[in-house]
Amino acid sequence: MKKNVIKGLGTALLLSGLLVGCSSNSSGGDGGGKVVVDVFNIKVETKDQLEAMIEKYESENENVDINLTTVGGGQDAASALQAKFSSNEEPAIFLLGGLSDAEKYQKYLLDVSDMESAKTAIDGTLQGSTIDGTPYGIPLNIEGFGWMINKEIFTSAGVDPASIASYDDFVKAVETIDSKKEELGLEAVFGFSGKEDWVTSQFSNHFTAPEFDNDLNVAYESTELTYKYGDRMKEYTDLINQYNVQPILSLDYSTSVEELFINDKVAIIHQGNWIVPSLDSIDPTFSQEKLGILPLYVSGDDEGFISAGPSWFWGINKEKDEEVVETSKDFIDWMYTSDYGKQQIVEEFKYIPAHDGYDIESITDPVSKEVYQMLLDEKARVWAHNQHPNGFGSTAFFPEYQKYLNGDISWDEFTATTSSKFTEMR
Amino acid sequence: MIAQNKAKTYGFILLGLVLSIFWFYPFYLVIVNSFKTKSEIFVNTLGFPTKATFENYPEAFAALEFIQSFFNSLVITTLSIVLICICTSMAAYALSRRKGKMSSAIYFIFAICMLIPFQSIMIPLISIFGAIDMLNRAGLMVMYLGLGSSLAVFLYFGALRGIPQALDEAAIIDGCNRFQVYRYIILPMLKPTTVTVIVLNAIWFWNDYLLPSLVINKDGMYTIPLKMFYFFGEYSKQWHLALAALVIAIIPIIVVYMFLQKYIIKGISDGAVK
Amino acid sequence: MKMRNSTYWIFLAPCLLALAMVLILPFFQGVYYSFTEYNGFEVTEFVGLDNYIKLFQDDQFLYSLLFTGGFSVASVIGINIIGLLLALFVTQKMGKFNTVFRTIFFMPNLIGGIILGFIWQFIFLKAFEGIADLTGLDFFKGWLADTETGFWGLVILFIWQMSGYIMIIYISFLNNIPDELIEASTIDGANVWQRFWKIKFPLLAPAFTVSLFLSLSNAFKVYDQNMALTAGGPFSSTQMATMNIYDSAFKVQEMGYAQAKAIIFLLIITVISVIQLYMTRKRETDL
Numbered sequence: 003m004k005k006n007v008i009k010g011l012g013t014a015l016l017l018s019g020l021l022v023g024c025s026s027n028s029s030g031g032d033g034g035g036k037v038v039v040d041v042f043n044i045k046v047e048t049k050d051q052l053e054a055m056i057e058k059y060e061s062e063n064e065n066v067d068i069n070l071t072t073v074g075g076g077q078d079a080a081s082a083l084q085a086k087f088s089s090n091e092e093p094a095i096f097l098l099g100g101l102s103d104a105e106k107y108q109k110y111l112l113d114v115s116d117m118e119s120a121k122t123a124i125d126g127t128l129q130g131s132t133i134d135g136t137p138y139g140i141p142l143n144i145e146g147f148g149w150m151i152n153k154e155i156f157t158s159a160g161v162d163p164a165s166i167a168s169y170d171d172f173v174k175a176v177e178t179i180d181s182k183k184e185e186l187g188l189e190a191v192f193g194f195s196g197k198e199d200w201v202t203s204q205f206s207n208h209f210t211a212p213e214f215d216n217d218l219n220v221a222y223e224s225t226e227l228t229y230k231y232g233d234r235m236k237e238y239t240d241l242i243n244q245y246n247v248q249p250i251l252s253l254d255y256s257t258s259v260e261e262l263f264i265n266d267k268v269a270i271i272h273q274g275n276w277i278v279p280s281l282d283s284i285d286p287t288f289s290q291e292k293l294g295i296l297p298l299y300v301s302g303d304d305e306g307f308i309s310a311g312p313s314w315f316w317g318i319n320k321e322k323d324e325e326v327v328e329t330s331k332d333f334i335d336w337m338y339t340s341d342y343g344k345q346q347i348v349e350e351f352k353y354i355p356a357h358d359g360y361d362i363e364s365i366t367d368p369v370s371k372e373v374y375q376m377l378l379d380e381k382a383r384v385w386a387h388n389q390h391p392n393g394f395g396s397t398a399f400f401p402e403y404q405k406y407l408n409g410d411i412s413w414d415e416f417t418a419t420t421s422s423k424f425t426e427m428r
Numbered sequence: 429m430i431a432q433n434k435a436k437t438y439g440f441i442l443l444g445l446v447l448s449i450f451w452f453y454p455f456y457l458v459i460v461n462s463f464k465t466k467s468e469i470f471v472n473t474l475g476f477p478t479k480a481t482f483e484n485y486p487e488a489f490a491a492l493e494f495i496q497s498f499f500n501s502l503v504i505t506t507l508s509i510v511l512i513c514i515c516t517s518m519a520a521y522a523l524s525r526r527k528g529k530m531s532s533a534i535y536f537i538f539a540i541c542m543l544i545p546f547q548s549i550m551i552p553l554i555s556i557f558g559a560i561d562m563l564n565r566a567g568l569m570v571m572y573l574g575l576g577s578s579l580a581v582f583l584y585f586g587a588l589r590g591i592p593q594a595l596d597e598a599a600i601i602d603g604c605n606r607f608q609v610y611r612y613i614i615l616p617m618l619k620p621t622t623v624t625v626i627v628l629n630a631i632w633f634w635n636d637y638l639l640p641s642l643v644i645n646k647d648g649m650y651t652i653p654l655k656m657f658y659f660f661g662e663y664s665k666q667w668h669l670a671l672a673a674l675v676i677a678i679i680p681i682i683v684v685y686m687f688l689q690k691y692i693i694k695g696i697s698d699g700a701v702k
Numbered sequence: 703m704k705m706r707n708s709t710y711w712i713f714l715a716p717c718l719l720a721l722a723m724v725l726i727l728p729f730f731q732g733v734y735y736s737f738t739e740y741n742g743f744e745v746t747e748f749v750g751l752d753n754y755i756k757l758f759q760d761d762q763f764l765y766s767l768l769f770t771g772g773f774s775v776a777s778v779i780g781i782n783i784i785g786l787l788l789a790l791f792v793t794q795k796m797g798k799f800n801t802v803f804r805t806i807f808f809m810p811n812l813i814g815g816i817i818l819g820f821i822w823q824f825i826f827l828k829a830f831e832g833i834a835d836l837t838g839l840d841f842f843k844g845w846l847a848d849t850e851t852g853f854w855g856l857v858i859l860f861i862w863q864m865s866g867y868i869m870i871i872y873i874s875f876l877n878n879i880p881d882e883l884i885e886a887s888t889i890d891g892a893n894v895w896q897r898f899w900k901i902k903f904p905l906l907a908p909a910f911t912v913s914l915f916l917s918l919s920n921a922f923k924v925y926d927q928n929m930a931l932t933a934g935g936p937f938s939s940t941q942m943a944t945m946n947i948y949d950s951a952f953k954v955q956e957m958g959y960a961q962a963k964a965i966i967f968l969l970i971i972t973v974i975s976v977i978q979l980y981m982t983r984k985r986e987t988d989l
Contacts, residue, residue: 264467396953457824548947577721624871
């Protein structure tokens with residue numbers, strides 16, 4: 003018995019020795035004479051589609067070997083990418099979350115301006131990765147957000163969503179729906195997720211983007227947030243709070259979207275077109291028949307805007323070997339400009355394309371089409387909140403906003419505190 | 429007397445069952461919800477599924493690439509445990525057999541190290557291991573040894589205090605050297621503690637997500653938790669699959685645990701010098 | 703017969719080496735970073751004690767320390783009492799049931815923190831709502847939506863998760879108590895209470911040292927559960943120190959400042975733990 007234990011331990015030690023021997027030369031391998039490109043992805047939702055894309059590309063380019071690393075869970079993405087860089091395992095292609103990332107990784111980033119996929123990018127979409135006139139990233143897709151509504155409930159309440167053309171119309175619609183809450187079987191009009199920091203951050207964008215002239219670089223350079231449109235923000239906030247499912251502070255994304263909204267228990271939520279796949283996985287007819295999007299009226303009572311733009315950018319690491327850089331460029335170009343790539347982006351990834359030359363009719367769900375159209379019609383604000391100081395949205399704005407929702411502080415206290423935090427964090 | 433004992437035993441069992449319900453309820457939720465569709469989980473969380481779906485399991489099984497992930501998890505968990513059991517029991521043995529300022533100081537260092545929150549050393553740790561080209565499975569095992577040694581040393585040290593030095597002395601007089609004493613006398617006597625160390629660490633290694641995601645997030649090396657986090661997207665989470673995956677991932681651990689239970693034997697040094 | 707020097711160090715070498723590489727070296731690197739402006743990439747400037755001065759004016763950080771302290775006290779007491787009771791309970795003579803109960807009480811450790819948080823959200827939000835509707839007690843309403851219920855929610859979750867773990871430690875010490883002692887005392891007519899207080903309790907002293915230390919250090923270091931159950935909400939009022947540090951590091955991306963926080967946090971835990979170890983050790987020798 004004893005002998006066996008020792009034998010076992012001995013074998014195990016030997017094994018681990020072998021493992022050390024075997025695995026220590028696995029990094030930086032040459033892939034058998036192939037060009038090895040490491041891609042770092044944080045969009046878990048489309049991991050499978052990306053893998054299929056890579057497979058196709060590899061089959062067309064025999065000498066290329068693309069390794070995909072996907073980090074799940076959303077929240078660890080930033081730290082995982084940072085770890086890759088601080089450990090000398092820099093990926094060749096990785097995702098940037100906006101100007102602050104672009105600045106952080108600037109010394110690694112390739113100027114993408116001569117790439118095909120940069121030339122075909124829709125006007126203005128490169129702004130989120132452009133520092134001093136040099137674009138450092140190719141937009142991944144367009145994501146748009148505003149009021150996501152259940153059109154069927156509006157109609158049943160006798161409100162035509164298409165007729166809403168001003169702030170007052172919107173308030174009336176909300177009041178009308180609220181008055182018929184019982185017969186419509188609603189829990190409340192709004193299902194605003196007051197528990198999610200990113201939802202409140204996005205909500206704030208409608209009011210901060212116009213303050214920063216709807217310009218990402220202005221937003222990024224700005225050292226102060228004055229709440230130029232704070233009054234309207236307060237009006238909207240009070241409206242939500244009055245007609246929302248309570249307690250608003252513990253309402254999370256899943257409950258709001260996958261439980262209340264899809265089951266016709268709330269009529270309006272603040273979300274974006276990324277909820278479509280999520281809704282489709284529960285009830286495919288919902289996004290086709292009931293889902294609509296409404297803008298917010300901020301800078302003028304009858305000027306409605308949603309927010310839409312790229313939230314992520316593909317950056318390419320110029321520090322890699324030349325052939326790796328060239329292959330990386332080629333792969334990204336191929337993804338967004340080849341016929342196969344285009345088709346995949348729209349039909350499989352279910353993305354709203356950030357590039358020209360796509361057939362708008364091929365977008366599969368009505369709301370994404372609408373967002374795309376609004377973007378082209380300049381009815382959309384940029385994603386300014388991604389250019390707020392790092393962590394401002396989640397560690398400064400969000401807790402204070404929650405306090406206001408909870409009635410613990412006044413609006414003036416809220417704006418004063420967050421304004422000074424904004425300046426301090428910049 | 430005997431009847432009274434019987435009654436007492438049944439009383440205990442009844443009490444145990446009541447307690448078990450409290451302890452088991454969250455698991456009931458995991459299991460029952462893993463048989464529901466995504467939509468039903470939110471609408472009907474607490475009850476049985478209105479129409480049980482069995483699709484989550486094959487889907488989760490496929491998404492996890494279970495066979496490969498399972499093997500990877502197994503390799504890392506087993507080897508890390510072997511490493512930790514050998515190294516820490518040796519260290520504890522040395523500390524317990526040489527009392528003095530040096531041993532106290534080292535023991536104290538082990539204790540302090542246990543307090544360091546992982547998040548605060550994460551980035552430097554990764555860059556150090558990156559610099560010496562150790563971001564691979566071997567490196568991960570060394571990290572686990574470093575992070576897990578404090579607790580294991582404590583446990584072994586506690587057990588070793590109960591093993592009289594006279595045993596060692598006798599063996600040495602019989603002509604054993606220190607390593608033989610450790611191997612043939614001490615290690616077998618530490619078996620119950622070893623089981624405890626195995627159980628506590630196995631669970632941690634098996635479920636760990638953050639560290640492997642930084643160290644071995646590469647094709648072909650994925651462990652179960654690394655794959656499991658693919659159900660957690662940027663916005664939406666696929667709970668129905670995550671729960672099914674969780675059940676799949678827990679089963680091996682429970683099996684191992686049941687198996688090891690038998691080895692937690694009472695009275696370790698029976699027949700040895702008391 | 704003392705162990706030889708060379709033997710001593712050979713036995714200790716692997717562990718100490720790993721410790722040095724994995725914890726001590728990175729820790730000192732962290733100390734260095736705490737005196738700098740560091741974005742996780744490169745040190746942009748050396749700022750001396752600025753980070754430390756800043757954190758003592760950082761209300762949210764100070765609050766999170768207090769909150770962590772309160773959470774730890776409540777959890778440690780709960781975990782150890784329940785853990786010990788469970789250990790005593792499963793070491794009674796119950797035939798096959800011992801193993802079954804032991805497994806069930808230990809099972810919470812099989813689930814990672816993230817999923818656990820999710821499941822307990824269901825319990826606090828939905829199961830409690832159900833109880834409230836049944837009993838009409840407002841006590842069960844609106845859990846996790848305010849600071850107090852968030853706090854107790856975390857404590858309950860952590861006690862549930864960790865008492866089985868601590869139970870295992872107590873069991874391994876209980877099993878080391880020779881049967882002869884127990885039998886002898888029974889023959890001498892000691893009842894259950896006396897047996898526990900006079901015989902088991904003193905012999906369990908080392909177990910208290912380890913268990914208290916373990917539960918304390920784990921309570922201080924809780925992160926996953928906090929993230930998954932309350933995410934620090936509402937308005938960061940249930941934010942633990944680790945979460946605050948993590949946010950500084952990865953959301954605000956002020957690594958240097960986060961490191962400074964981590965150092966102060968570590969100092970505080972160390973002082974508390976050393977006091978705890980010293981006191982329980984003293985008790986051990988007194989008994």
